[in-house]
Amino acid sequence: MFTNFSEWWDGLNQLESIFWGMAIPFTTFFCLQLIFTFFGGDIDHDGGADADVEADDGIGFQFLTLKNLIAFFTIFSWVGIACLDSGLSNGLSILISFISGIAMMFVMGGIFYFLGKANESGTLKMKNAIGAIGEVYMEIKGNRGNIGKVQVQVQGTLRTLEALTDEEENLIPGMVVSVVDIANNNILIVTKSKS
Numbered sequence: 001m002f003t004n005f006s007e008w009w010d011g012l013n014q015l016e017s018i019f020w021g022m023a024i025p026f027t028t029f030f031c032l033q034l035i036f037t038f039f040g041g042d043i044d045h046d047g048g049a050d051a052d053v054e055a056d057d058g059i060g061f062q063f064l065t066l067k068n069l070i071a072f073f074t075i076f077s078w079v080g081i082a083c084l085d086s087g088l089s090n091g092l093s094i095l096i097s098f099i100s101g102i103a104m105m106f107v108m109g110g111i112f113y114f115l116g117k118a119n120e121s122g123t124l125k126m127k128n129a130i131g132a133i134g135e136v137y138m139e140i141k142g143n144r145g146n147i148g149k150v151q152v153q154v155q156g157t158l159r160t161l162e163a164l165t166d167e168e169e170n171l172i173p174g175m176v177v178s179v180v181d182i183a184n185n186n187i188l189i190v191t192k193s194k195s
Contacts, residue, residue: 015090016081019097023077030074033067067112068105076101126186129154129161132179133193140164140171140190150177150190163188 012020079100083093134152140163141148148171150163163179164187165171171192181189 015093016084019077019080019084022073023081026070026073026077029070033070065109068108071104071108072101075104124154124159126154126182126188129179129188130182134177134179134190136163136171136173136175136177136190139173142168142170145170147187150179150188152179152188161188162186163190165190165192167191 009017009020076097080093080097083096084090088096129152132152132154134150136148137151137160138149140146140150142165144164144166147162147164149160151158151160153159154161163177164183165177166189169192171177171190176193177190178193179188180191183189
């Protein structure tokens with residue numbers, strides 16, 4: 001098939017050349033997207049799912065994103081090529097290709113939506129620490145004299161978090177404390193526990 005590319009390309013009809021013209025670059029982008037996803041990179045710069053995660057709102061259902069459009073054109077073009085090779089008419093090939101591309105967009109949107117929901121429970125929400133009882137891990141000086149550390153159970157996991165105190169006395173390691181508030185920069189405000 002590819003012994004002489006120019007002859008092969010010239011032998012394609014107009015619709016076949018459109019499908020092949022989309023299949024080659026979009027398949028390349030799709031493969032790069034998979035590689036970047038598996039190795040921690042990201043080529044989706046439309047502020048979609050990543051912006052939702054940074055805002056700590058979870059990932060909403062994402063339909064019109066760069067990733068989904070790449071998936072649409074990849075599936076659209078390859079299904080179109082397969083339909084034409086099977087002898088289907090141009091109109092039917094385009095229709096089946098379009099439906100397949102839209103289905104792929106819904107599948108990818110659903111995958112990212114459910115992955116976001118699965119990860120949502122693991123996201124630390126500092127407000128959940130208010131009222132928790134913990135233990136001083138690193139000394140916290142009175143009157144917000146320094147940022148120390150406490151070990152406190154939040155969302156079912158023991159965590160070591162930065163803390164301040166408004167009390168006069170220093171809170172030394174091993175002392176039991178209660179979380180009473182959260183400072184603007186996600187630092188716990190603790191007080192000596194009454195219990």
